[in-house]
Amino acid sequence: MRNWKNALRLLPLSLLVFFMTGCGEANLTALDPKGPQAQWIYDKMLLSLFVMIFVAAFVFAVFFIILIKFRRKPGDDTYPKQVHGSTTLEIIWTAIPILLLAILAVPTITGSFMLADTEPEGDHTVHIKVTGHQFWWQFDYEDEGFTAGQDVYIPTGEKVIFELHASDVQHSFWVPALAGKVDNVPGITNHLWLIADEPGIYKGKCTELCGPEHALMDFKVVALDRPDYDAWVAGMQAKAEDSSEVLARQGYEVFENQGCIGCHAISGAGSDLGPTLTNFGERTVVAGYLEYTDENLEAWIRDPESLKQGNNMPAYPDLSDEDMAALIAFLKSLKVNE
Template identity: 55%
Template sequence: MENLTALDPRGPVAEMQMSLIQLSLYIMIFVIVIVFTIYIFVLIRFRERPGDTHIPKQVHGNRALEFIWTTIPILLLLLLAIPNVMDTFTLADTGVPEEGVDEALLDEDEAVEDYLVVQATGHQFWWEFEYPDLGINAGQDLYIPTDTRIVVELEASDVIHSFWIPSLAGKQDNIPGITNDLWFEAPEEGIYAGKCTELCGPSHWLMDFKVVAVDPETFAVWAENMAEPDEELTEPSGEVAVEGREVFENNCIGCHAVGDEGSPTGPNFTNFGERTVIAGFLEYNEDNLHDWIRDPESLKPGNDMPAFDENTISEDEMDSLIEYINDLRVLE
């Protein structure tokens, strides 16, 4: 998994933003060196000496000096502003035609051939990812193909959230009633850490997600099986898992969907067994899954998932439910 840092860029957007960080840093270092050089020179050159009572030459009203120390900061600010403004316009243009615009009318330089649109909706405290062109609804893990422009339409269902994948893209707010967008690309396969960066409630700091970049062929298989799950992959593989599916249908399907069955109220479970974490932050293992189902409020305060005590789901039923959930996969 990639570290949660913007200082290790793994895509064109992150590299563009890293270059701006470096430019700002170099300019600040240049200014610090010049200021301290002048400061040390003045301390030494104009220090008080025994018997020296003359007043140094005054520079007030020296137009040449005033021109120099006014012009240099303006040039430095322009050196910062021009690349920032240019990159801002580049990042604001997703390269995807707006609704109602004929793609053929766009200039060749403006159009993007390979792109994937994803709607990322922030909830307290999890992420929902819809692929409108593919008919897919996923939760917590954002699967994407490599070397493809990913256009993310950002929305929120409750309060303001903020979408951030530091090694791939910068931050952008998810605001209720407003759709923002951003784009990024992942040239390399891997799992990239993502996070909400807008204080959105007691479990804001636990509102993490993963971006799973796979090759285009693998993504095509994943997308096909998510849209129409292969029964050989989603059917319970044993008697215990079959019992677990019944427990799931009796207790969980009102909020979670598997394939085309269930509700989209909570994260989609079609490929739950392929996740690396539970609820966005817990290491994926049976003990953590058990504890999460039993008492989610103690682990992630403020979330909407109800607790299931032994009066609702017995320990035997819990074991079979976990067996069934672990079997939910769409990739072999």
């Protein structure tokens, strides 16, 4: 009884948690689709939900009718009439499920072809190579000639085709508001396309258990209107072609002397060892999930292990405060659209 009451007390809290899971960064949900792929998936979820509700309602209704109608009445001692088999009934209850499955199967099969159609569409189709690493994402814009880390920028209203790879173990690429999930498998190339209808930042997540901090392997899709997207691409390309201005910045020395440069590219092609930092100053989080503050940045550099267990960045506990300040200022200055 006590347990039951406690459970009841937790109800408002759990409802709150339930409703809040949709808030905060808002769009880590498949229930508020923002593109045709996600919309299709959402519609099919509703369709199967309606089919299930119909089945459940029908079965429960029949169950209760029988329960009440055929109850043994007080004073009634007669033994009910015994029946064995009914061809009509059996045909009916075989046909209904077949019909229901057909209702689900036809759109599912035609839709599977639609979702797998990674043929370019229009003259602008964007191709991006995605590589999953423990526990971060690399985005190579091969046609454009540069690499981005953690945040993937796309134009709105255009078909974007992702080519999915993995460098170590299996990962899975999922941006619920825009599309379904497809696995990144070492040695295999998978594809996924999506379209973002509106500009915005869409949260993405790795959905394949890939190690201790799998749960923190977050990324973002930044959808921009074509002109803004073009400006971003031009900025990234300019940095890829000429990084002299970045290298001359204060704080770069520390970055170089500490060996950060060995894993983190700040222009051009990225490294497989760490996220490209070319536009790190434009990120909204550190390491995929930490709030973007100087304190968190410092904490990350001094001891990444304590924030993301098992990740592949070494700790720098002994950096002087001066070097740290210079380094942080340098990292925050890395922007492509200034």
